[in-house]
Amino acid sequence: MKKIFNSIIAFAIATLFLAACGSAPSGGDGALNVLASTTFLADIAQNVAGDRVKVESLLPIGSDPHSYQVAPSDVAKISESKVLILNGLEYETFIKSLLENAGGNRLVIEATAGLNPKEDAGSEHGVDPHMWLDPNLVVKYVENIRDGLIQADPEGTETYKANADAYIIQLKELDAWIVEQVNTVPAERRLLVTNHEAMGYFADRYGFEVAGSVIPSFSSNAAPSAQEMAALVDEIKRLNVPAIFLDTADNDVLAKQIADETGVIIIADLHFESLTDGAPAPTYIDMMKDNVSRITEALK
Numbered sequence: 001m002k003k004i005f006n007s008i009i010a011f012a013i014a015t016l017f018l019a020a021c022g023s024a025p026s027g028g029d030g031a032l033n034v035l036a037s038t039t040f041l042a043d044i045a046q047n048v049a050g051d052r053v054k055v056e057s058l059l060p061i062g063s064d065p066h067s068y069q070v071a072p073s074d075v076a077k078i079s080e081s082k083v084l085i086l087n088g089l090e091y092e093t094f095i096k097s098l099l100e101n102a103g104g105n106r107l108v109i110e111a112t113a114g115l116n117p118k119e120d121a122g123s124e125h126g127v128d129p130h131m132w133l134d135p136n137l138v139v140k141y142v143e144n145i146r147d148g149l150i151q152a153d154p155e156g157t158e159t160y161k162a163n164a165d166a167y168i169i170q171l172k173e174l175d176a177w178i179v180e181q182v183n184t185v186p187a188e189r190r191l192l193v194t195n196h197e198a199m200g201y202f203a204d205r206y207g208f209e210v211a212g213s214v215i216p217s218f219s220s221n222a223a224p225s226a227q228e229m230a231a232l233v234d235e236i237k238r239l240n241v242p243a244i245f246l247d248t249a250d251n252d253v254l255a256k257q258i259a260d261e262t263g264v265i266i267i268a269d270l271h272f273e274s275l276t277d278g279a280p281a282p283t284y285i286d287m288m289k290d291n292v293s294r295i296t297e298a299l300k
């Protein structure tokens, strides 16, 4: 009886030990600490990491990475990370000071590495970071994240490869679904006006014309001149643009002024830069589906 009891204790201890470690990579000091800059990157990376590693987001849900003000606790989060996943292309303007203050060593994965960004010499930001709004480009994000995780945790190689392959299939399905939805919108109505220049890659892939943006910059952290506002009003009238699409985090004051002058409708609750807690955008794929549904509904 005593022997059975000891076995149960031993089993319980083993179970506790496994629970504490999860299915984390063995060896070293336990679980691999993987941090992503934003919520949608954390979700993309979690699909590659699977059950092996938990990926945390540095920024909380609902924050705008373009204007993010760092919190004191962010330095500690960066310090503890062994892998840090960034979008790159100057998207994370807040990260430089955090990295300088955090110290320590970590593998930094730039999800956009190897992709060719759009450039705009007239913009405050020289390159357009919003590549994740085309799921075909997110395939490269997945490959970069997969390769980085394999480098940091070689024992997980097979897991990361299989998870990446499975998620890439989902991204291709998402792309086909978006094409179907967009095909319901007459070609002459495939016009996008957003708060800032966020939809360039999306427009290229799905046959939209970017008619303009309230803020003519790759960042929401900028302001238009009176002339730029007037030019946008003219363009909206000329092309008969049906709608302006805003991220839920965007300030809608200027868009409302434009709507007053043009009669354009405002869709103000899209999600370009952050997931949501629950519906409608708890994952990257849900975020894209919700945006595309809302955009195609408004333009049909």
Ligand SMILES: [Zn+2]
Residues within 6 Å of the ligand: 066, 130, 196, 197, 198, 218, 219, 220, 272, 273
């Ligand atoms: Zn943006």
